[in-house]
Amino acid sequence: MSAPHLAARGVACGRGRRPVLTGVDLAVRRGSRLALVGPNGAGKSTLLRVLAGLDAPHAGVVELDGRALRAVPARERARRLAVVSQHELPPADLQVRELVALGRLPHRSPWRSDDADGHADAALERLGLGHLAGRAVDHLSGGELRRVLVARALAQEAEVLLLDEPTNHLDLRHQHELLAAVRELGVTVVAAIHDLDLAGRYFDDVAVVDAGSVSAPAPAADVLTPALLADVFGVAAVRLQHPVTGRWHLVVDPEENAR
Amino acid sequence: MTSAATEVARRVPSAPLLLVVGTALLVSLPVATVWGTTTLELAVVVDVWRARLGGAPLASSADTIVWNIRAPRVVLAALVGAALAVAGTVVQTLVRNPLADPYLLGVSAGASVGATAVLTLGVLSVLGTWALTAGAMTGAVLAALVVFGITLAQGGLTPLRLVLTGTVLASAFSALASYLVFRSEEPQVAQGVLFWLLGSLARAAWDQLLLPALALAVAVVVLVAVRGWLDGLLAGADVARSLGVPVRQLRVLLFVLQALLVGVTVAVAGGIGFVGLVVPHLARMLVGPLHGRVLPVAALLGALFLVWVDVAARVLAPPQEIPLGVVTGIVGAPVFLLLLGRRRYRFGGEA
Incomplete structure (x- = not known):
């Protein structure tokens, strides 16, 4: 067995000094996709920041290809690991193409500020955003901005993508298109996802972030059960089979008597 | 729904713009030497410049006035204008704030303490005509070190920390300068200090140009070399970090460069407001926020602007000269309001 592509070993992390998560052990195989699910404030974003190397863990170590992430130089890390955070306010007067071209920074010398090789346009086309290339960033809707940042x-x-609620603000069709496009890339993905149906459909494994710890990643069908939903989210749910596709879906009903 | 035409970010192509502004600047330099206490014929001024640039200076009084008195002053105006515009761009990127100007981080207030000490206490008088410059430089360096040290000790060069520490210490330094003026017994001294604080190029001489020219050249070369990183920082510190930009080191570099530019310009020309605030905004509106374009455009616009501000300072209220800061304030405030009043214009993500 080769080393996992991205791993957390005994990681404790938090915002400032306040610990949010402790004893986090994760191992993400190369090319697999892991969804982090859990209630608001459980620590999904905090964990992603530590996995991205933006914050140092309070304890434990994050490893990229078996090597401590802190020991990887920033430029090299940026070539191998990309992050889309939840709260980003890019300069309003930047053009979409210029914003996307910033992704080329780790690949070029800092004295080159042009994107002659067309990577930015290619990335926009890939997500069906080519028509936005010349637009000013402040003319994007919230959903368009999310997709531009992806x-x-x-x-x-990068061969690892860390996405903090990438489908936030997106309409239904674009939620599916975005996650399908990410799946097509074949890269390693760790994403915080609120929609459990999307988590089950586009991710190999699901880990639950709740009550200060992270559960061991397992296939969605094993993890996302009515019992778990009652326990973690405090909602009642039933599993129903789709009459046409045969897929199983969780249908949530917050009313107690729906059980 | 907005129409497709308004959705596209409007930009002026930077290469033709640089050509136009650069040409305007080159023409303005000799033309601006026409005006002064005595206004000369344009033909006479052209003859002097042609003779000087041809290597055979004329032996006339016009040559002395134009070449020895006005020319260094006009060139210094261009250098100081460019340096202030570049420093303003640097500070605005560093603290991600549209109200940031080169004097925000306390360096100029420190310089004013040094200059005031020279004018009121007569310190450094052994240096003769260089005393004021040296005093201001010393004050600027000390102030930069204090602001830098305190900001670092309180948690690093983050935008908020820099603005807070810079603003607070700038007030303290200004208070110190005011105290020095207050305890001085000669009333002319107060006027001299005031004139210096508001900015003047009246002391310009050819041998004073080297320092600002060097500082400007160093700053522009270094900034252009890291312009990609500066663009990354524009999108926020976390984004820049995740794109591999060494944010901490870059902030230190930017702090040092703005201190260098501000220290040198304040030392040779006093405190000239508004140029470093308005010109970077104007440049950003014209060519967009990427530094590869905004830095050269801001530098040339700043140079052109200050050359003509200095002309206005010489001719508006003869025989007196108006301090440059007064002219830039009167011109700058309405321009700034017009710029920021435009509905479309937003700096950074917030504002």
Whole structure:
């Protein structure tokens, strides 16, 4: 067995000094996709920041290809690992193409600020955003901006993508298109996802972030059970089979008597 | 729904713009030497410049006035204008704030303490005509070190920390300078200090140009070399970090460069407001926020602007000269309001 592509070993992390998660052990295989699910404030974003090397863990170590992430030089890390965070406010007067071309920064010398090789346009096309290339960033809707930021991560050509709620603000069709496009890339993905149906459909494994710890990643069908939903999210749910596709879906009903 | 035409970010192509502004600047340099206490014929001025640039200076009083008195002053105006515009761009990128100007981080206030000490206490008088420049430089360096040290000790060069520490210490330095003026017994001294604080190029001489020219050249070369990183920082510190930009080191570099530019310009020309605030905004509106384009455009616009501001300072209220800061303030405030009043214009993500 080769080393996992991205791993957390005994990681404790938090915002500032306040610990949010402790004893996190994760091992993400090369080319696999892991969804982090859990209630608001459980620590999904905090964990992603530590996995991205943006924050140092309070304890434990994050490893990229078996090597401590802290020991990887920043430029090399940026070539191998791309992040789309949840709260990003790019300069309003930047053009979409220029914003996406920033993803090429780790691949070129800092004195070159042009994107002659067309990676930015290619990344935009890949997500069906080519028509936005010349637009000012402040003319994008919230959903368009999310997709543009994912395009920047694609332009970065990293083999690991860390996405913090990438489908937030997206309409139904674009949620599916975005995650399908990410799946097509064949790269390693760790994403915080709120929609459990999307988590089950586009990700190999699901890990539950709740009550200060992270569960061991396992296939969605094993993890996303009515019992778990009652326990973690405090909602009642039933599993129903889709009459046409035969897929199993969780249908949530917050009313107690729906059980 | 907005129409497709307004959705596309409007930009002026930077190469033709640089050509136009650069040409305007080159023409303005000799033309601006026409005006002064005595206004000369344009033909006479052209003759002097042609003779000088041809290597055979004329032996006339016009040559002395134009070449020895006005020419260094006009060139210094261009250098100081460019340096202030570049420093303003640097500070605005460093603290991600549209109201940031080169004087935000306390360096100029420190310089004013040094200059005031020279004018009121007579320190450094052994240096003769260089005393004021040296005093201001010393004050600028000390102030930069204090602001840098305190900001670092309180958690690093983050935008918020820099603005807070810079603003607070700038007030303290200004208070110190005011105290020095207050305790001085000669009333002319107060006027001299005031004139210096508001900016003047009246002391310009050819041998004073080297320092600002060098500082400007170093800053522009270094900034252009890291322009990709500066663009990354524009998108926020976390984004820049995740794109492999060494944010901490870059911020230190930017702090040092703005201190260098501000220290040198304040030392030779006093405090000239508004140029470093307005010109970077204007440049960004014209060519967009990427530094490869905004830096050269801001530098040339700043140079052109200050050359003509200095002309206005010489001719508006003869025989007196108006301090440059007064002219830039009167011109700059309405321009700034017009710029920021435009509905479309937003700096950074917030504002």
